[in-house]
Amino acid sequence: MDPPAYRDASLPIAERVADLLGRMTIGEKVAQMTCLWNERHTKLLGPDGRFDPDVAGRHFGRGDGLGQIGRPSDAAGGAKPGLVPAESATESNVIQRWFIEHSRLGIPVMFHDEALHGHVAVGATSFPQPIGLGATFDPDLVERLYQMTAAESRCRGIHQALGPVVDVARDPRWGRVEETFGEDPHLVSELGVAAVRGLQAGLGEGRGVVATLKHFAAHSQPESGNNCGPVSVSERHLRETFLTPFERAIRLADARSVMASYNEVDGVPSHASKWLLGAVLRGEWGFRGFVVSDYYAIRELAERPELYGHHVAEDGLHAAVLAVQAGVNVELPEADCYRELPAALEAGLVKESELDALVAPLLAMKFELGLFENPYVDESAPPTIVGAAAHRELALEAARKTVTLLENDGILPLRIESLRTIAVIGPNADRPLLGGYSGRPAAVSTVLQAIRERVGGSAEVLHHEGCKITVGGSWWEDEVVPSDPEQDRRSIAEAVRVAQLADVVLLVVGGNEQTSREAWMSNHLGDRTSLELFGSQNDLVNALAETGKPIVSVLSNGRPLAVANLASKSAALLEVWYLGQEGGRAVAEAIFGDYSPGGKLPVTIPRSVGHLPAYYNYRPSARRGYLFDDVTPLYPFGYGLSYARFEFSAPRLSSERIGVDQAVTVSVDLTNVSDRHGDEVVQVYVRDLVSSVTRPVKELKAFQRVTLGPGETRSVSLELTRESFAFWNIDTQFVVEPGDFEVMVGPSSADLQTVRLTIE
Known part of the structure; x- marks a missing residue:
C-alpha cells in the first residue's frame, strides 16, 4: 500500500x-x-x-x-x-x-519556549534586555543576536520562540517596559523586523525557529500603567502607534506567529476580536501564520479564579467559542477551554x-x-552550540553598544594610573541582573568583579552594598519585601566610611528584577506609581555626595527612572539597563575608556511620574507647561553622549519637491572632531506642517549607527519613502497629503537641524 x-x-x-x-x-x-x-x-x-x-x-x-x-x-x-x-x-x-x-x-509535536533576549534555559547565552537592544539603534546586531538565539534553541528541540516583543512602550509605570525595544513605532519596527529575520533564518533547514510577535495589540499602554489593563485609544492611534511594528514584521519579515494580548481595546478583548485577528491581521495584512493565546488568556474571556475576567463569556466553553471565531489557532499553555470544543461542536456553537x-x-x-x-535533533550538537565563544563575544558587543552615557563632566574615562583607591558601592554593584524571562548562562559578570579584573593590582578596589533595594529580589519570588530602613541607615553610614577612603566612588544603583517586571498574578506585581529610585537609594546618593568624593553613577534598571537627584550629584552617569551576561565587563571597559559609549535612549526619561506621558512624538497641543515645574524631559528620546565629539553638516535633500508616491534621500556629513574612535547615531525625523488631522511634532523615520575614527568624515544618506510621510487621514485612509514637511536630522530628538520638503 x-x-x-x-x-x-x-x-x-x-x-x-x-x-x-x-x-x-x-x-x-x-x-x-x-x-x-x-x-x-x-x-x-x-x-x-x-x-x-x-x-x-x-x-x-x-x-x-x-x-x-x-x-x-x-x-x-x-x-x-x-x-x-x-x-x-x-x-x-x-x-x-x-x-x-x-x-x-x-x-509531530511542536515545542515552544521563551526567547526574549536569549533562550530561557540553563546554559543559554543571555543578551541585553530588549530595552537595552533598543539603545543600540543597530538592526544588524539585533538580527545576528536573534539568529544565535534561534540556533541555541533549535539544537535543543525548540521550534517556536515566544518573541520578539514589538509592543511600543508608552507608560514607564508598566513593569514590562524592559521587554520592549522602546517608545517609538519606527525604532520598534526596525528592530522587530531584524529580530524576526534572525529567529526565522533557516526555518526549514533545522536552524531557525518560528517567531511569535507579542502582544497583539496595544498591550503596552494599559490604563494606570497596570499590566493587562484596558487600553482606550482611537483606531487611528492604534494603527499608527501600536499596530505598525506588527504589520511591518509580517509584511517585511514574514513573521509566522502572533500572540494575542491579554488586554481589551475599546471594550473588546484581543482574544475575542474578529476585527483585530480577522479583518486586520489576516484580511488587510495577509497574515498566513497562526495565532497563539497568551497563557490562560482564553479562560480570562470568562473569569480566571483569583485574578480577573473580561466577562464576555459565561464559562470556558463559551470562551473557547469566542476565541475560535476570532481566529486563535492554539490555546496556551494548557488544554483548558479548548477541551470544550467537541461539546461546542455538538451544540452547534462552532x-x-x-x-x-x-x-x-x-x-x-x-x-x-x-x-x-x-x-x-542531534543530541551531540548542543554542547558545541549553546554558550559558544562566538555567542559570548556577541553578548559582549551587544552590551557595549547598549551602554548610554547621560552625563560626563570630563571625569570619564577614568585613568587607572591616577587612582590609588576606587570604592564600588551600591545594591547593584555585585549583583547579576538579567531581568525577566532570562535563562541561566554559564557565567555572569558583575560590575564589581569586572572592575577588579580590569584594575588588577594597579589600584585598591573597595566595596560596600550601601543599601538594599528589596530583600532577595528574584524575578520568580512573588512577594516583594522592601529593605529595612534602619538597617539601610546603618549600611549607608558604613558605605560613607568606605567612600571616604577612595579617590572616586563608582555608584551602581537603579532597580532590580522585582521592582519592574510582569505582573502576572495579584500576588506577583511589578507595576509602580512612582519612578523614583526604590527604597533608600536616594539617601545613599545624598550621603555619598556629602563626602565630596567624585561620583560616577551607573543605572541598571528595567524601566526609565526619575533620577534628577542622582544626575545632579554625579560627575558622570551611565544608563545600562540590563546588559546580559557580559554586563559587568562592558561597564568596566566603558568606565576606563576601552571603548566610547554610543548607546541612545530608546525611551524618554521623565522628570517625575507626574510628567507622564512623556514620549517625544506628542501632538502640538501637548506639553504646554506646568505650574512650578519644567515641562521638558530629564533626558529626551534618542539622547546619548560619547567620549568622542561629532559635528553634523546641514542636511541635504536629493530633491526639495517630490510627488506623493515618491521617495527622497536626506544626506548629512558626519565628522568626528575628536581624537577618539566613537559611535554616533544619525537620526532623521519628519513633521507634516499642515494636515487634515493633528500630527506629532516630530516622528523618527530613519536612523543609522555610524562608527568613525579620529578626524574621520562620512557622508550618511538615508531614504524616506512614501510610508515615511503617510498617515491615517480624516477619512481613515493611509495616505500622503500634499504640502510642506520639515525633515530634521541630528544626534537626538532634541538636537536637530531642519530642511523644508514640499510634497505635491
Whole structure:
C-alpha cells in the first residue's frame, strides 16, 4: 500500500495539509490546538522530572496526539534547576518519538519556549534586555543576536520562540517596559523586523525557529500603567502607534506567529476580536501564520479564579467559542477551554470548518519545519552550540553598544594610573541582573568583579552594598519585601566610611528584577506609581555626595527612572539597563575608556511620574507647561553622549519637491572632531506642517549607527519613502497629503537641524 499523500515530501505543503486534515477526527484536530506545560509534571513526567511512557500512556494513549509542549528545557522543575543543553535535546527527542509512535497519524509535536533576549534555559547565552537592544539603534546586531538565539534553541528541540516583543512602550509605570525595544513605532519596527529575520533564518533547514510577535495589540499602554489593563485609544492611534511594528514584521519579515494580548481595546478583548485577528491581521495584512493565546488568556474571556475576567463569556466553553471565531489557532499553555470544543461542536456553537481553518496553518508549519521528515535533533550538537565563544563575544558587543552615557563632566574615562583607591558601592554593584524571562548562562559578570579584573593590582578596589533595594529580589519570588530602613541607615553610614577612603566612588544603583517586571498574578506585581529610585537609594546618593568624593553613577534598571537627584550629584552617569551576561565587563571597559559609549535612549526619561506621558512624538497641543515645574524631559528620546565629539553638516535633500508616491534621500556629513574612535547615531525625523488631522511634532523615520575614527568624515544618506510621510487621514485612509514637511536630522530628538520638503 502506498503511503498517504501527507507523507510525501515531494508534494506541495497545501496538498499534504489537505490530505492530512481530511483523515483527522475531531479529537485529533482539537489536540493540535492544545498545549501542555505545567500539567506535563502529571501527564508526561515521572517523579524524577523525566519523561515516563507509562504516565504519558495514561493520558494520551488514545492516540489523538498533541499540538504543542511548552518550555521543555525547564522540564526538571521550572526555571530551577532545569535541564542542561544535552539533556534538553535528549528529552525533547524522547517525547517527540513517543508522540509520533503513539498517535494514530504520527503528527509531530511542536515545542515552544521563551526567547526574549536569549533562550530561557540553563546554559543559554543571555543578551541585553530588549530595552537595552533598543539603545543600540543597530538592526544588524539585533538580527545576528536573534539568529544565535534561534540556533541555541533549535539544537535543543525548540521550534517556536515566544518573541520578539514589538509592543511600543508608552507608560514607564508598566513593569514590562524592559521587554520592549522602546517608545517609538519606527525604532520598534526596525528592530522587530531584524529580530524576526534572525529567529526565522533557516526555518526549514533545522536552524531557525518560528517567531511569535507579542502582544497583539496595544498591550503596552494599559490604563494606570497596570499590566493587562484596558487600553482606550482611537483606531487611528492604534494603527499608527501600536499596530505598525506588527504589520511591518509580517509584511517585511514574514513573521509566522502572533500572540494575542491579554488586554481589551475599546471594550473588546484581543482574544475575542474578529476585527483585530480577522479583518486586520489576516484580511488587510495577509497574515498566513497562526495565532497563539497568551497563557490562560482564553479562560480570562470568562473569569480566571483569583485574578480577573473580561466577562464576555459565561464559562470556558463559551470562551473557547469566542476565541475560535476570532481566529486563535492554539490555546496556551494548557488544554483548558479548548477541551470544550467537541461539546461546542455538538451544540452547534462552532462548525468543523472553523476548526479546519485554524488547524490547517498549524499542520502547514509543521510541514514547513520539516518535522514529518526530520523530527529529532542531534543530541551531540548542543554542547558545541549553546554558550559558544562566538555567542559570548556577541553578548559582549551587544552590551557595549547598549551602554548610554547621560552625563560626563570630563571625569570619564577614568585613568587607572591616577587612582590609588576606587570604592564600588551600591545594591547593584555585585549583583547579576538579567531581568525577566532570562535563562541561566554559564557565567555572569558583575560590575564589581569586572572592575577588579580590569584594575588588577594597579589600584585598591573597595566595596560596600550601601543599601538594599528589596530583600532577595528574584524575578520568580512573588512577594516583594522592601529593605529595612534602619538597617539601610546603618549600611549607608558604613558605605560613607568606605567612600571616604577612595579617590572616586563608582555608584551602581537603579532597580532590580522585582521592582519592574510582569505582573502576572495579584500576588506577583511589578507595576509602580512612582519612578523614583526604590527604597533608600536616594539617601545613599545624598550621603555619598556629602563626602565630596567624585561620583560616577551607573543605572541598571528595567524601566526609565526619575533620577534628577542622582544626575545632579554625579560627575558622570551611565544608563545600562540590563546588559546580559557580559554586563559587568562592558561597564568596566566603558568606565576606563576601552571603548566610547554610543548607546541612545530608546525611551524618554521623565522628570517625575507626574510628567507622564512623556514620549517625544506628542501632538502640538501637548506639553504646554506646568505650574512650578519644567515641562521638558530629564533626558529626551534618542539622547546619548560619547567620549568622542561629532559635528553634523546641514542636511541635504536629493530633491526639495517630490510627488506623493515618491521617495527622497536626506544626506548629512558626519565628522568626528575628536581624537577618539566613537559611535554616533544619525537620526532623521519628519513633521507634516499642515494636515487634515493633528500630527506629532516630530516622528523618527530613519536612523543609522555610524562608527568613525579620529578626524574621520562620512557622508550618511538615508531614504524616506512614501510610508515615511503617510498617515491615517480624516477619512481613515493611509495616505500622503500634499504640502510642506520639515525633515530634521541630528544626534537626538532634541538636537536637530531642519530642511523644508514640499510634497505635491
